[in-house]
Amino acid sequence: MPAKRAAAAETVAVGAPSTRSATKKKNAANGQSGGSIVKTTADPPAPTEREKKIQNLIVRTIWSVVMIFGFFALLAAGHFWVIALVFGLQLLAYSEVIALADEPMRQRALPYGKTLNWYFLASTVYYLYGETVLYYFEEVLLVDKVLFPFAIHHRFISYMLYIIGFMMFVSTLEKGHYQYQFMQFAFTHVALLLIIVQAHFIVKNIMAGMFWFFLPASLVIINDIFAYLCGITFGRTPLIKISPKKTVEGFVGAWIWTVVIGLALSYFLVQWPYMICPPADFSLSAFSEFTCTPNPVFVKQVYAVPAFLQPLLHRPTLMIEPIHFHVAIMATFASLSAPYGGFFASGIKRAFGIKDFGDTIPGHGGITDRMDCQFLMGFFSYMYYSSFIATHKQAVDVVLATAISGLSSQEQVQLVHALQRYLHNQGHVGKDLLQCIAN
Structure with missing residues (x-):
């Protein structure tokens, strides 16, 4: 029996290193080191073309x-x-x-390349929308003293705004x-x-x-x-x-x-x-x-x-x-x-x-x-x-x-009276309103 135990112990002693080596390899394959477990975070797989x-x-x-x-x-x-x-x-x-x-x-x-791009945009928007907006605010908000000169000379102002941008561009060459x-x-x-x-x-x-x-x-x-x-x-x-x-x-x-x-x-x-x-x-x-x-x-x-x-x-x-x-x-x-x-x-x-x-x-x-x-x-x-x-x-x-820009104040009053008389003759306004305007 002692001889058998010695042989078994020798066999275990000889096989131990190989067993430990196999265990290490297995742990390494599973992301483990020695007796402790080391968790590693793997990068997620890139999405496929279909998933994209x-x-x-x-x-x-x-x-x-x-x-x-x-x-x-x-x-x-x-x-x-x-x-x-x-x-x-x-x-x-x-x-x-x-x-x-x-x-x-x-x-x-x-210099000023981007600034000029937006300047030309502003001058273009003013030319396209300015006249309509000015007359709208003049009619609704009655701020004619401020906006009237801009409305009368809208196209000239638009042209001069463009010329200023043109000069700025030439100056930056x-x-x-x-x-x-x-x-x-x-x-x-x-x-x-x-x-x-x-x-x-x-x-x-x-x-x-x-x-x-x-x-x-x-x-x-x-x-x-x-x-x-x-x-x-x-x-x-x-x-x-x-x-x-x-x-x-x-x-x-x-x-x-x-x-x-x-x-x-x-x-x-x-x-x-x-x-x-x-x-x-x-x-x-x-x-x-x-x-x-x-x-x-x-x-x-x-x-x-x-x-x-x-x-x-x-x-x-x-x-x-x-x-x-x-x-x-x-x-x-x-x-x-x-x-x-x-x-x-x-x-x-x-x-x-x-x-x-x-x-x-x-x-x-x-x-x-x-x-x-x-x-x-x-x-x-x-x-x-x-x-x-x-x-x-x-x-x-x-x-x-057209009436504001092309007629004098006296002619504008005459136009109002003529329009009131026409509307009265057509039955759209009463005689009282016609007399009120006349006075």
Whole structure:
């Protein structure tokens, strides 16, 4: 027995080191050292491309819902808030575009470059909006002694503001940077033309009636959605090199769907006076009572049905609003021409080597990425409306501005008396008011 115990002890003694060695290896594999347990924090695995796409889709969807609800809330709040929205969007878009030149400008240590960009913006905004705002405040707040000189000489003041900016730019030219500085000068003016000036006409559309703002904007959104859906469904033929993912099939399919949905949308919008009436008061909202004499395009008219369609419609005539014919044309522009505003923006991004103009909207990029087609569509809508739809009646503020700036005080009094007599003869005012004015 002693011999057996000695042999066993020897065997254990010999096997112990190998056992301890195996235990150490096992502990090392499990992140342990010796007899103690050491916890280590491993880096989480990098998200796969699929996980990134899903996460981006979730963020994009959430912000899409937020933007939709925010847009309709401002739309219901009234014309003033929609104008404020357009004004804010154009400022953000302009800031994103001119920011593309900020880094090269800092590297070259050029003075006043960013300041000049904003100065030209301020002078442009004053020229586009100044006269209307001045006359509005003069009429509502009666501060004519302060604002009257600015209203009378508005265009001259605007021109001189631009000349001052022009002189400031020439004064900052530095040797060795001439080409770059003149390129930035041209870049700033292109941004002003394509963003600020076109957004100004969107504001004019709002003043003509919410219909002329909401419908064009909706047509662009509808076209963008169906261009994507039709493109991924049966798109095969590339459309344009600057945007390789755009296809001819998606382009044409989106055109058809935009016309169809645009016609259906206009059918409902023409039933709502808030949409078709110009704003008589900025304090009104979608919940206020709107009354106006509608533009003739919103009044139903009788049209003869073509012979080949009569068996399908079972009637020789059809009574519809003429606006639907105009909507088909606007939908065609939104489908075939407005997307080139997006292609133009894509070219700018490729030229500067960026994916988006900014990250203002999570999951969507910058404001410019969402508004590139809207500016072009808004300008077209104004030109189309003023050319084919507007009745070309003089606005009250225009007549008032002409009377204030073009008539003497005595002539203005004569105009008031003549207008009062006319209104009395038409039965709109009483004799007592006429005598009161005369006295």
